Amino acid sequence: MxxxxxxxxxxxxxxxxxxxxxxxxxxxxxxxxxxxxxxxNKSITYGIVTRSTPLVKKFSKRIYHYKFNVNGKTYSGSSSGWISDNINYGNYYPVEFSTKNPEHSRINFEIEYSYVVGTTESGKMDTIYIPKSEIKIKISEEDKERIEKLRLSVETKN
Structure with a gap:
């Protein structure tokens, strides 16, 4: 035997x-x-990274899972990326998908986006995605003065 x-x-x-x-x-x-x-049949939307799993243990390559919406329906996909790309849960990235079959998709991790909810000229609520690198933070004059005082106090201590 x-x-x-x-x-x-x-x-x-x-x-x-x-x-x-x-x-x-x-x-x-x-x-x-x-x-x-x-x-x-390419169209573009934005997807959110929901989780990741290691491709192989002890390596920095991971599989990132994401979700995106098309015509009110949620789809999901996955793509590989490197840990060094700073891909985190909750980040938004552009997703290319097929208009004939949205289950065929791929995510592009090159530019991270943030969403802003605003009102259009017609008065409807709409979501706009802006590259994080282009977001400008508005600082009040009061906050600018406090920052300047902190900067001066740090400089005088050195």
């Missing part, structure tokens, strides 16, 4: 590539079809 198991395992090892090749090919072509669908 032990000899039978050894010979069976030997056969499995020899033909494992043949067994897994169709799975790898199907995954590859499925991925290519998804990318083509996004390119042909």
């Amino acid at each position: 032990n000899e039978f198991l050894k010979s069976t395992w030997s056969v499995i090892k020899q033909f494992s590539i043949v067994a897994f090749a169709p799975v790898i090919l199907i995954a590859y072509f499925s991925s290519q079809q998804k990318e083509e669908d996004i390119e042909k």
